[in-house]
Amino acid sequence: MAMRRLRHLCVSMAALLLGLTWYLSGGRGVPGLATTWRPSLSPPPPPEAGSSNSRRRLEIKPGFQVVIPRRLRGVLPRDWPRKDRETWLNAVYYPWAVGRVNDACRLLGIRFLTNVTSSQTRALVSFPGSGNTWVRATLEAVGGVFTGSVYQDGFLAASGLLGEMLRFDSGLTVLQKTHGDATKSPALNEFSRHHVREFGCRGVLLFRHPAAAIVAHRHLDEGGHLGHAPLAAFNGTEWRQYVAGKIAVWRDLYSHWLRECEPSGLRIAVYERFRADLGGAVRRLLADLGVPVDENRIQCLLKYGSGSVERRKLYQGVELFDEDQREQMARVVDTVNKLLLAKKNFSLPYLR
Ligand SMILES: *[C@@H]1O[C@H](CO)[C@@H](O)[C@H](O)[C@H]1NC(C)=O
Numbered sequence: 069m070a071m072r073r074l075r076h077l078c079v080s081m082a083a084l085l086l087g088l089t090w091y092l093s094g095g096r097g098v099p100g101l102a103t104t105w106r107p108s109l110s111p112p113p114p115p116e117a118g119s120s121n122s123r124r125r126l127e128i129k130p131g132f133q134v135v136i137p138r139r140l141r142g143v144l145p146r147d148w149p150r151k152d153r154e155t156w157l158n159a160v161y162y163p164w165a166v167g168r169v170n171d172a173c174r175l176l177g178i179r180f181l182t183n184v185t186s187s188q189t190r191a192l193v194s195f196p197g198s199g200n201t202w203v204r205a206t207l208e209a210v211g212g213v214f215t216g217s218v219y220q221d222g223f224l225a226a227s228g229l230l231g232e233m234l235r236f237d238s239g240l241t242v243l244q245k246t247h248g249d250a251t252k253s254p255a256l257n258e259f260s261r262h263h264v265r266e267f268g269c270r271g272v273l274l275f276r277h278p279a280a281a282i283v284a285h286r287h288l289d290e291g292g293h294l295g296h297a298p299l300a301a302f303n304g305t306e307w308r309q310y311v312a313g314k315i316a317v318w319r320d321l322y323s324h325w326l327r328e329c330e331p332s333g334l335r336i337a338v339y340e341r342f343r344a345d346l347g348g349a350v351r352r353l354l355a356d357l358g359v360p361v362d363e364n365r366i367q368c369l370l371k372y373g374s375g376s377v378e379r380r381k382l383y384q385g386v387e388l389f390d391e392d393q394r395e396q397m398a399r400v401v402d403t404v405n406k407l408l409l410a411k412k413n414f415s416l417p418y419l420r
């Protein structure tokens with residue numbers, strides 16, 4: 069009892085201290101645990117008194133939960149107040165800055181693009197639960213450039229995906245996450261229906277086998293990004309309907325892009341390939357996107373991972389689908405494979 073009270077007291081004190089630090093550091097617009105941080109080996113830039121360059125660059129390391137303020141969301145960065153542009157568009161996130169990490173990795177940061185036009189938006193399209201966030205974090209770490217999103221998910225933004233809060237068409241991010249019409253978000257319904265057109269048929273189609281993706285989708289629906297659905301949620305009538313519905317959604321999302329678009333704007337990525345050969349898969353995708361590949365960053369990724377938030381694996385070895393559902397999934401994989409072969413001379417590595 070006494071221990072618990074002591075712990076409460078410590079937590080409150082820590083929160084107070086953090087808040088005070090934030091306030092004293094003039095953390096305008098930086099909510100929560102925000103503060104700035106400078107990697108120990110980088111020399112501070114020479115101060116230029118009176119000029120705007122005298123502001124410290126916003127440097128963020130994992131765990132600091134720095135998020136672009138709500139008032140700026142939905143506004144194109146060119147219309148932001150100058151001070152916000154200077155602060156946020158120069159922000160750097162250091163994915164390998166905590167823990168026992170060698171200095172070669174510690175100092176590698178992720179930045180916003182500053183010289184692209186909005187015509188270069190490109191969707192990272194996936195059925196929910198297909199590792200979209202994980203692939204984004206991987207690409208950011210190796211490419212050194214933030215990705216974006218059509219969702220503005222505060223949880224993901226606070227975990228280091230700073231581009232999450234920008235408009236997808238800001239022109240400052242290299243890929244923008246979308247699940248298209250595979251999710252029903254009231255705010256995005258109209259956009260989602262037309263997302264292929266909104267992106268001008270430029271997209272990376274990210275695939276994961278529907279069985280694994282549907283299970284992850286169920287966890288996401290029931291438990292959020294890191295939580296889990298109870299085992300009972302994978303049983304009974306409601307689960308059967310869920311699976312039947314999601315299999316059709318999986319087919320339609322990818323078919324939509326493959327039917328509507330010329331092959332030249334489409335790139336293909338397979339989650340399972342990233343898991344099997346991370347370095348190779350990242351190199352290939354970045355090359356496809358025209359982002360230079362830094363071999364040092366690949367080595368850091370292979371050694372330390374991207375630091376992406378991940379759901380713990382659960383119910384492994386438990387069969388969550390029956391034979392009929394497996395057959396339905398094999399059929400939609402066949403359907404999409406035919407389109408992939410015709411459009412991209414590509415075949416998903418999923419055996420029947
Ligand atoms: C953007 O800047 C980088 C580095 O300065 C340069 O290599 C690249 O070609 C530029 N891209 C465009 C589209 O201007």
Ligand SMILES: *[C@@H]1O[C@H](CO)[C@@H](O)[C@H](O)[C@H]1NC(C)=O
Pocket residue numbers: 299300302303304386387388
């Ligand atoms: C689903 O329910 C049946 C019957 O109650 C049971 O035999 C089976 O193990 C359950 N499966 C899961 C995945 O919970």
Ligand SMILES: *[C@@H]1O[C@H](CO)[C@@H](O)[C@H](O)[C@H]1NC(C)=O
Pocket residue numbers: 413
């Ligand atoms: C399609 O891919 C196969 C190997 O994956 C290759 O042998 C073949 O030449 C390709 N066909 C075309 C038209 O590019």
